[in-house]
Amino acid sequence: MKQGHRTSTSSASEKKPYKSIYKEGYVTPANYITELVFEKRNEAFNSGKCPERFWTDPQYTGPYKGQVIQAGKLLRKYKASWIIKAIKSPEAKYIHKLQDKKFIPIIEKFEKQDKDLTFEETKDIIESKPVKAFGFGKNKLRGL
Secondary structure (H helix, E strand, O other): OOOOOOOOOOOOOOOOOOOOOOOOOOOHHHHHHHHHHHHHHHHHHOOOOOOOOOOHHHHHOOOOHHHHHHHHHHHHHHHHHHHHHHHHOOOHHHOOOOOOHHHHHHHHHHHHHHHHHHHHHHHHHHHOOOOOOOOOOOOOOOOO
């Protein structure tokens, strides 16, 4: 008898690193980004929190799929962390769709900040004074 391998949704994995807001378990970056957009949209329109597994409701199915597809397109070009920071940023307060043209410059701002930060870290490493290796140089025991 062959045993099937079951993957656990109770812990983060490489493909599903983010804890879902609207269901138990973990989701892909595209789904997490979409959940953030819908959470933000509901707060803006005072419609409360989306019901658990809201994407199965016919009212949300189409818009949810559209946002997941757009999130996937953005993830091909930008890191998930940059997109998430952009969604949560005050500059994106009135942006309720990932297709909004004003959203790309906000993501690129976080991309630039991240790249500037990593450049400064590598610059600090390069500019540090080289340390002499232990044991090289004059042999102090040679004269004995």
